Amino acid sequence: MTVLKRRNVFGCAAFVALSVFIISHQAVAQITPDSTATDSTLLKQIEQQMQESQPAQPASTVRSGISANPDIGVIGDFQGSFNSFGKRNFDTYLNETEVSFQSVVDPYARADFFVSFGRNPTTHDYGVEVEEGYLTTLSLPARLQLKVGKFKQALGRVNTMHPNALPFIDMPNALVNYFGEEGLNDEGASLSWLLPNKAFYQELTFQATTGFNEAPIFYRGDNNRLLYLGHLKNFFTLGENSTLELGLTGITGPNDSSNVTNVGAADVTLKWKPVQMNTYRSLTWQSELFYDNANYSDTSFQNALGFYSFLEYQIAKRTFLTGRYDYAEKPYDNRIVEQAYSLTAGWLATEFQKIELEGKVTTTNLNSDLHYQAWLRWIFVVGAHGAHQY
Amino acid sequence: MKNIKSIVAVALLVASVLVANVTFAKTIKVVTTTTDMKSIAEMIGGANVSVTSIATGYQNPHFVDPKPSYIISLSNADMFVTVGLDLETGWSPQLLTSSRNTKIQKGSPGYVDASEGVSLLQVPSSLNRGEGDIHMYGNPHYWLDPMNGKIIARNIANGLERVDPANKAMYEANLKTFDDKIDAKMKEWQTKMAPFKGANIIAYHNEWVYFETRFGLHIVDFMEPKPGIPPTPSQLVKVINEVKSNNIKVIISSPYFTTSSSDVVAKQTGVKVLTMATSTGAFDQVKSYFDVFDYDINLLTAALK
Numbered sequence: 069m070t071v072l073k074r075r076n077v078f079g080c081a082a083f084v085a086l087s088v089f090i091i092s093h094q095a096v097a098q099i100t101p102d103s104t105a106t107d108s109t110l111l112k113q114i115e116q117q118m119q120e121s122q123p124a125q126p127a128s129t130v131r132s133g134i135s136a137n138p139d140i141g142v143i144g145d146f147q148g149s150f151n152s153f154g155k156r157n158f159d160t161y162l163n164e165t166e167v168s169f170q171s172v173v174d175p176y177a178r179a180d181f182f183v184s185f186g187r188n189p190t191t192h193d194y195g196v197e198v199e200e201g202y203l204t205t206l207s208l209p210a211r212l213q214l215k216v217g218k219f220k221q222a223l224g225r226v227n228t229m230h231p232n233a234l235p236f237i238d239m240p241n242a243l244v245n246y247f248g249e250e251g252l253n254d255e256g257a258s259l260s261w262l263l264p265n266k267a268f269y270q271e272l273t274f275q276a277t278t279g280f281n282e283a284p285i286f287y288r289g290d291n292n293r294l295l296y297l298g299h300l301k302n303f304f305t306l307g308e309n310s311t312l313e314l315g316l317t318g319i320t321g322p323n324d325s326s327n328v329t330n331v332g333a334a335d336v337t338l339k340w341k342p343v344q345m346n347t348y349r350s351l352t353w354q355s356e357l358f359y360d361n362a363n364y365s366d367t368s369f370q371n372a373l374g375f376y377s378f379l380e381y382q383i384a385k386r387t388f389l390t391g392r393y394d395y396a397e398k399p400y401d402n403r404i405v406e407q408a409y410s411l412t413a414g415w416l417a418t419e420f421q422k423i424e425l426e427g428k429v430t431t432t433n434l435n436s437d438l439h440y441q442a443w444l445r446w447i448f449v450v451g452a453h454g455a456h457q458y
Numbered sequence: 459m460k461n462i463k464s465i466v467a468v469a470l471l472v473a474s475v476l477v478a479n480v481t482f483a484k485t486i487k488v489v490t491t492t493t494d495m496k497s498i499a500e501m502i503g504g505a506n507v508s509v510t511s512i513a514t515g516y517q518n519p520h521f522v523d524p525k526p527s528y529i530i531s532l533s534n535a536d537m538f539v540t541v542g543l544d545l546e547t548g549w550s551p552q553l554l555t556s557s558r559n560t561k562i563q564k565g566s567p568g569y570v571d572a573s574e575g576v577s578l579l580q581v582p583s584s585l586n587r588g589e590g591d592i593h594m595y596g597n598p599h600y601w602l603d604p605m606n607g608k609i610i611a612r613n614i615a616n617g618l619e620r621v622d623p624a625n626k627a628m629y630e631a632n633l634k635t636f637d638d639k640i641d642a643k644m645k646e647w648q649t650k651m652a653p654f655k656g657a658n659i660i661a662y663h664n665e666w667v668y669f670e671t672r673f674g675l676h677i678v679d680f681m682e683p684k685p686g687i688p689p690t691p692s693q694l695v696k697v698i699n700e701v702k703s704n705n706i707k708v709i710i711s712s713p714y715f716t717t718s719s720s721d722v723v724a725k726q727t728g729v730k731v732l733t734m735a736t737s738t739g740a741f742d743q744v745k746s747y748f749d750v751f752d753y754d755i756n757l758l759t760a761a762l763k
Contacts, residue, residue, distance in 0.1 A: 172564070175560075175563065175565060175566075178555060204555065206555065206558070206560065206563055207560040207563075208558065211533060211558050212558065213556075213558050262529065262533055262556075262558055265530075266530060268527070269526040269527050269529060269530055271526070301526070303525070303526040303527055304527075305525065305527045308514075311525060311527070313526075341523060343514055343516070343517050344514075344516045344517060344713060344714055345714065345716070346517070346518070346521060346523060346714075347518060347521050347714070348716065385688055386688070418587075418591070418686060418687070419548075419591075419686075420587060450587075457524070457552075458523050458524050458525050458526065
């Protein structure tokens with residue numbers, strides 16, 4: 069145990085040291101040791117520019133809406149739901165109000181905040197939390213990018229997206245069973261490296277976070293052990309209209325038995341979207357697989373497997389249809405298996421408003437009962453609306 | 459003996475570096491958001507630049523998918539040219555942030571907003587999305603006025619001179635050649651369009667206001683009831699009546715919109731539906747910025763006769 073603790077503390081220290089080194093390297097790179105030399109170079113540049121004739125600058129015109137405020141957007145998520153279990157089967161609620169503040173901080177970084185006002189499903193009280201709040205560097209050398217704060221972690225595809233951007237209303241069973249309703253969302257630092265590969269896009273991400281997340285398979289506890297995540301993203305252009313993304317993720321972190329849980333995950337996304345008519349037709353097949361290995365003691369462990377696979381078809385400019393299959397072994401007992409089938413129809417009024425209807429049926433191998441659920445979701449956006457990831 | 463060998467080796471190394479520098483001048487890598495910016499950048503930069511465009515010429519520039527593969531070319535770019543005015547707001551900021559390239563971030567010498575200095579049309583006094591997909595700075599389709607092409611070229615030349623001041627004279631010479639060609643072609647285009655001054659037309663989307671203003675056309679209405687909103691049955695009825703009452707001969711559209719609703723109007727009224735080039739590369743024969751206007755004006759004048 070002591071060895072493990074030391075190893076984690078060492079890992080954390082190494083990560084922090086690396087981050088500090090990179091930031092200090094950047095700072096040092098901008099402060100030339102010999103200021104006389106800098107002044108001399110600067111003077112030469114000024115003299116050179118003074119000697120050159122001034123390029124003709126077109127007259128600028130007045131632009132409206134210029135402001136130092138960050139881009140502010142509000143996303144409303146109103147839902148109605150049906151649940152075949154329990155006494156109260158129907159409900160309507162303002163599921164979430166997400167307020168975003170996004171801006172460049174200075175030439176070296178940008179900041180993104182997403183504050184969520186949501187309803188507690190049990191108490192029905194509304195509460196507020198910082199869903200995400202992070203700083204991203206823009207100017208690190210060697211194609212590196214550092215992110216610090218609270219963020220959705222680089223676990224495949226669905227985990228990194230905000231729920232209102234997903235083509236279905238509920239989260240896949242495996243993701244909920246292993247990482248919670250909100251997915252893996254934690255505080256810490258993330259360092260990503262854009263690999264110098266000209267043939268296809270490759271990005272390697274390493275994240276060290278506190279472990280204070282809502283994932284059932286991890287538990288921070290009363291110790292100094294952190295959660296570590298590594299993700300490799302590979303993106304291939306198969307032609308003008310088709311792309312393939314393959315991702316691999318490894319996670320290790322403390323669990324509620326004061327031991328370690330390891331997760332291996334893989335994701336694949338195949339998209340067809342004709343460039344010329346990309347607002348009218350598209351087809352996406354996406355799948356993610358999660359393998360959980362929880363060590364409870366030196367002799368006791370539990371493995372569990374979960375995955376989902378969905379096919380989303382854009383029928384027309386405003387109409388989408390998504391079918392999804394879920395398979396999830398329970399992380400605490402892999403003999404209990406959940407399977408679910410769902411179908412979602414989506415209609416986009418504009419890029420600022422959409423209505424979705426989802427029906428879902430879930431079975432478990434514990435009994436022959438079928439669990440029916442349905443949701444109606446109305447998403448609407450006012451103010452700035454940032455780009456979705458591809 | 460050992461010292462002589464070392465001196466010779468160092469001398470050869472220095473010589474080879476000098477030769478390499480003389481023989482292979484550094485190519486300036488430019489990434490543009492659209493093909494019109496690419497075409498103009500190639501004409502101003504000449505053999506000194508290598509230019510790639512993110513969007514194709516037959517793609518809706520409002521809705522380009524921010525594929526990670528674009529980040530590769532952005533991460534290696536010396537200069538980035540954007541149409542600006544929020545045209546690419548849904549995709550280019552995300553790509554720029556992910557590029558990790560300080561040379562092309564907004565405010566850096568390699569960042570070129572081609573709209574600087576353009577006299578903008580349809581600048582809203584307030585931003586109300588109830589009016590559809592409007593742009594807070596004004597209509598962003600300004601490259602469809604050839605005279606604005608000269609401002610774009612000036613901005614691109616300024617950018618190239620910032621990142622490669624050693625070749626300023628060449629960029630200025632290329633800019634003059636470009637401007638002279640625009641002036642010469644403008645006479646030709648204006649002459650062709652003169653008989654149709656004031657001609658009433660219908661457009662699919664509100665993206666032709668600069669072209670309309672420059673060549674004296676009159677866009678009576680749009681197939682879209684509001685910018686970005688697909689044609690509705692009531693809008694089609696309205697357009698059919700307008701076509702009949704104003705003796706309108708053409709509906710102009712773009713390669714990235716379906717013509718199904720325009721075809722309905724054509725069937726009811728006999729109006730011609732023209733798919734015009736909104737950008738370089740819209741069709742195989744539209745290979746440069748000048749070809750955009752050659753293609754569109756030839757198509758339009760033939761239909762309006």
